[in-house]
Amino acid sequence: MSATERLYYNDSRLLEFDARVIGVDRRDDGAVAVRLDRTAFYPTGGGQPSDTGTLGEARVIDCIDVEDEGVLHVIQGPVPDVDDTVHGKIDWLRRLDHMQQHTGQHILSAAFVKLFEAPTHSFRVLEHECEIDVALDDPTDERIEPAVDLANQIIWECRPIQVRQVTTQEAARLPLRKESAREGELRLIEVDEFDLTPCGGTHALSTGEVGVIAVRSWERAKGLTRIQFMAGVRALADYRKANKTARAVAELFSAGREDSPGLLKRLIAENKKLIRRVRELDQVACRVEAEQILKEPGLQAGHRPPDPIIIAKVFDDRDADSLKHLALALVGHPNVVALLGSRDGETARLVFARSPDGPGDMNALMKEACAMLDGRGGGKIDLAQGGGHRIAKLEEAINSAYRKFLGIIAS
Numbered sequence: 001m002s003a004t005e006r007l008y009y010n011d012s013r014l015l016e017f018d019a020r021v022i023g024v025d026r027r028d029d030g031a032v033a034v035r036l037d038r039t040a041f042y043p044t045g046g047g048q049p050s051d052t053g054t055l056g057e058a059r060v061i062d063c064i065d066v067e068d069e070g071v072l073h074v075i076q077g078p079v080p081d082v083d084d085t086v087h088g089k090i091d092w093l094r095r096l097d098h099m100q101q102h103t104g105q106h107i108l109s110a111a112f113v114k115l116f117e118a119p120t121h122s123f124r125v126l127e128h129e130c131e132i133d134v135a136l137d138d139p140t141d142e143r144i145e146p147a148v149d150l151a152n153q154i155i156w157e158c159r160p161i162q163v164r165q166v167t168t169q170e171a172a173r174l175p176l177r178k179e180s181a182r183e184g185e186l187r188l189i190e191v192d193e194f195d196l197t198p199c200g201g202t203h204a205l206s207t208g209e210v211g212v213i214a215v216r217s218w219e220r221a222k223g224l225t226r227i228q229f230m231a232g233v234r235a236l237a238d239y240r241k242a243n244k245t246a247r248a249v250a251e252l253f254s255a256g257r258e259d260s261p262g263l264l265k266r267l268i269a270e271n272k273k274l275i276r277r278v279r280e281l282d283q284v285a286c287r288v289e290a291e292q293i294l295k296e297p298g299l300q301a302g303h304r305p306p307d308p309i310i311i312a313k314v315f316d317d318r319d320a321d322s323l324k325h326l327a328l329a330l331v332g333h334p335n336v337v338a339l340l341g342s343r344d345g346e347t348a349r350l351v352f353a354r355s356p357d358g359p360g361d362m363n364a365l366m367k368e369a370c371a372m373l374d375g376r377g378g379g380k381i382d383l384a385q386g387g388g389h390r391i392a393k394l395e396e397a398i399n400s401a402y403r404k405f406l407g408i409i410a411s
Helices: 094-117 141-156 168-172 232-253 255-295 297-302 320-331 362-372 389-410
Strands: 016-026 030-034 051-055 058-065 072-077 085-090 120-125 129-135 161-166 186-191 195-198 213-221 224-231 309-316 334-346 349-354 378-380 383-388
Touching: 030 085, 085 094, 094 120, 094 129, 094 141, 094 186, 094 195, 094 213, 094 224, 094 232, 120 168, 141 213, 141 232, 161 168, 168 389, 213 232, 224 232, 232 255, 232 362, 255 309, 309 389, 320 334, 320 383, 334 389, 349 362, 349 389, 362 378, 362 389
Parallel strands: 309 334
Antiparallel strands: 016 030, 016 085, 030 072, 051 058, 051 085, 058 072, 120 129, 129 224, 161 186, 186 195, 213 224, 334 349, 349 383, 378 383
């Protein structure tokens, strides 16, 4: 027997209660935990987070199930003494949310079993959505939407939900959706003529209180289908957010909400074509720019054949592709080495390249330069790329690579 009587087992709508303090513990993390002889606070378990609320003047921020020792109420605020009588109050909106999500999960899981014989292996109430891992092969709209439709049909029929207490022997004779490993008396949640399963969580009095179930997405995970869903107030909040986003996108196109996906798809296709065209034109422009750089008077005056021509430059607002296009255009000329850098937003970018007939290991130079930028990069002996976030060190990194390369050709 647990030291704490769990009032929520019989009444999930009990929000206020009085209890006697039977223990006050200080946890390893310094938090204070109060044990009561009875509680309406649900502790974290079964995929459902704990209730929050108040005990007297203290705030209850977490509840932990320690089995026979009872329920620990982790509090912030005044600490009661052992044998004190305290008044507890549950945060109703959080309790309602968890009731809707957990009851909704029972209904949705039962729908997958009835339609596809696909049992639920795990369930989690997360901060914004819920997840169930279902043994459903080949998840598609055609398989998932009928289960959601069936679940919502059960919800809108407002079927009664009852709590049943049975022995292990009695449970063995019942058509349970899943078996329980617990011994002794079992608590069952029964959705009228639809689902019967062991559970210790808080649940609605009727399916209608769940409101609605909506599936957001699904994916294959660890051999199962992981389904993200929402119920009740969460589904409404998510719809409002999604609808607001859809309307904002539609306004950008001066179109209706339903027309936006097609218009956006066309815009993306046109943008891809433009990006390809811009890259082609950038390559042409870089070839012209390379010719101009190589004709700079100071560059030619300082060149001493047979040493290579070294181009060390830093640009502003030049992306990695354009920097590479310019480097390749430069080293398309004989006996040229390009040590190029760019301040691209919050990133310092580097491209080092040399002509096929030039000396030096661009990959080795790049790794040393990237270390100065607190970044990473690499490549081949004749072409390497990289970068980092220490933009202030970019010119220093280029100059260091330049000096190292001078040492290479001098040796």
